[in-house]
Amino acid sequence: xxxxxxxxxxxxxxxxxxxxxxxxxxxxxxxxxxxxxxxxxxxxxxxxxxxxxxxxxxxxxxxxxxxxxxxxxxxxxxxxxxxxxxxxxxxxxxxxxxxxxxxxxxxxxxxx
Numbered sequence: 001x002x003x004x005x006x007x008x009x010x011x012x013x014x015x016x017x018x019x020x021x022x023x024x025x026x027x028x029x030x031x032x033x034x035x036x037x038x039x040x041x042x043x044x045x046x047x048x049x050x051x052x053x054x055x056x057x058x059x060x061x062x063x064x065x066x067x068x069x070x071x072x073x074x075x076x077x078x079x080x081x082x083x084x085x086x087x088x089x090x091x092x093x094x095x096x097x098x099x100x101x102x103x104x105x106x107x108x109x110x111x112x
Contacts, residue, residue, distance in 0.1 A: 003095075004062065006101070007077070007095070014057070022045060023043070025102055026042055029041055030103050030104065031103070031105070032044060034048050035109065036051075055084035057081070059080045063078055073097045076094050077093045090109075092107070092110060093107050093108075
C-alpha cells in the first residue's frame with residue numbers, strides 16, 4: 001500500500017536522524033505542522049527534523065485511509081515518538097500523500 005511505503009521511508013529517515021532524507025519524502029511545497037510552528041517546503045522540514053534529538057524513534061499505526069484520487073491518499077495515524085532521555089510522546093498524524101510524497105503533514109496532540 002502506498003501510504004505504508006511512504007510512512008516506512010519517513011520512519012526509517014526519522015529513526016536514522018537524517019533530516020535531508022526525511023525532507024526528500026515530502027513535496028517541494030509541502031505544508032508541515034509538527035509540534036512547533038508550521039513550515040512550508042523541504043528546507044523547513046529538514047530544519048525541523050535537524051532540531052530533533054539524536055535517538056528519536058517513531059512507531060506508527062495507520063488508523064484510517066481514504067483514496068481521494070488516483071494519485072492522492074489521505075491517512076490518519078497514531079504515532080509514538082520515543083526518546084532516550086524522556087517519556088514517549090503519542091500524537092495523531094494526518095498526512096496527504098500525492099504520488100509517493102507527503103504533501104501535507106499535521107500533528108495533533110490530544111489530551112489523554
